[in-house]
Amino acid sequence: MWAPLRGLAVRRCDDEGLINGTWVAGAAGAAGAAGAAGEADEVGAGGEPPRFVVQRVSPIFAPEVHDDIEAVTAHLAGRGLATPRLLRAEDGALYARDSAGAVWRVMDFIPGRTHHRVGSPALARAAGALVARFHRAVDDLEHAYRHVRAGAHDTALHMERLDGAATGGEGRRLADAILDAWRTWQGRLDMPLRHCHGDLKISNLRFSDAGEGICLLDLDTLALQSIDVELGDAWRSWCNPAGEDATEARFDLEIFAAAVAGYREVRPFGAQEREALADAVERIALELAARFCRDAFEDRYFGWDAVRFSTRVAHNLHRAAGQLSLARAARRQRGEIARLLAGG
Incomplete structure (x- = not known):
């Protein structure tokens, strides 16, 4: 062929x-x-x-x-x-x-090189700059996407689906905590759509041996979405050194500051972008927590580690708790996040 x-x-x-x-x-x-x-x-x-x-x-x-x-x-x-x-x-x-x-x-x-975690501020800075070069390059792209993942980041819809799926027990208690956190989230959902990669985990970025960003990989998720969704998901992944399989997450402000600095040097943020991005990590962490928790009831979507966990349900509850912990960490540090986005 x-x-x-x-x-x-x-x-x-x-x-x-x-x-x-x-x-x-x-x-x-x-x-x-x-x-x-x-x-x-x-x-x-x-x-x-x-x-x-x-x-x-x-x-x-x-x-x-x-x-x-x-x-x-x-x-x-x-x-x-x-x-x-x-x-x-x-x-x-x-x-x-x-x-x-x-x-x-x-x-x-x-x-080039593929990394599976952001182990240094230098790598975070290079990653931020690479994503900014991509965003700047597609600012003037005119394209109507043929493959559209409807509702992929409709956070409110994910919360409705969680509420409808959750029945009782430990999962329901965790679902209620996620839903309560979402009800008190104070960010904005009105940012314009732009061309985005859609899945900026660090392993989807290619780097040189010297640590410079080369290009983005795994392009099946290209789409129109808002910049707070795009970067909120990236920072949620890059700035959590514990990873998705730890129930006690930490939002690493040093890694975040480097990523923001690298991005801003290439493509400065507008005032509305800075406002939306201050709450973006919390939003996307809550969204993923809702998806993991929902699958703990439906038991059909996410892959799971059969070595560490007895069932997919157990693994999903574990991951949902971890993402809720990350959302809470981002909320506690919201002031510092906003200051760094403003160039402080």
Whole structure:
């Protein structure tokens, strides 16, 4: 289906993520990955990086998502930014189906490093600057998305669904705490929509060995959404050193300050953006807490760690409590968050 793949060794990616099946294709005889825990560049024989990433796309993404990826990456490339690009199949299509109907795609491999946590202010600053370059580059993009995830960040709707799903016991008590926190949240929900990546966890950003941001990866979540949702979700992830599997979270102001400084140097915040962003981490943490807690009742959506937890329900209650803890930490530090956003 893709002529450039012929003769290349293809192997499963050691660090493929949770949704799409991922392989790398490189020079004949390509070996395994270098480095530990997926933090280093993928390399093959002779130290050469792979040439392409091959993915079996999850059915949660409609095939039309490739039209969106093509439009945004073409725009980014036209602005001089590094970005993975789709390789067209021999028939000119952006993707192909196999005999079982599964959707496959091939994209350029971007050499660099992948990190799974923000371990230093320097990395946070580079991440903030990279996201700002992306946002600045797509400020003038004109594109109507074909693949739309309706209600993905409709926080009020997630709360309604939680209230309807929660029955009794420990889960209901946790649900009530989440719903109470949402009722007393005092942020704003009226920010304009803009082009966003949609899932800025740190492993979706590519860095050089020197620590500079190169490009954004995993582009299936591209969408129109507000900047407080985009950055609130990024900071929720980057600034919680305990991670999503700890019930006692901490919001790291040093990491946050560095991320904000890196972003602001490239694309300064407007007054309304600063106001909305001051409450954004709390909002998105509560939203994710509601989603985890709801799945503790419905028991069908999120993956779970069967080694650490006896059931998906137990893992989801644990994660919901952690996100509620993070939301409370962000609320306690709201004044400092606002000051840092203002350049203090």
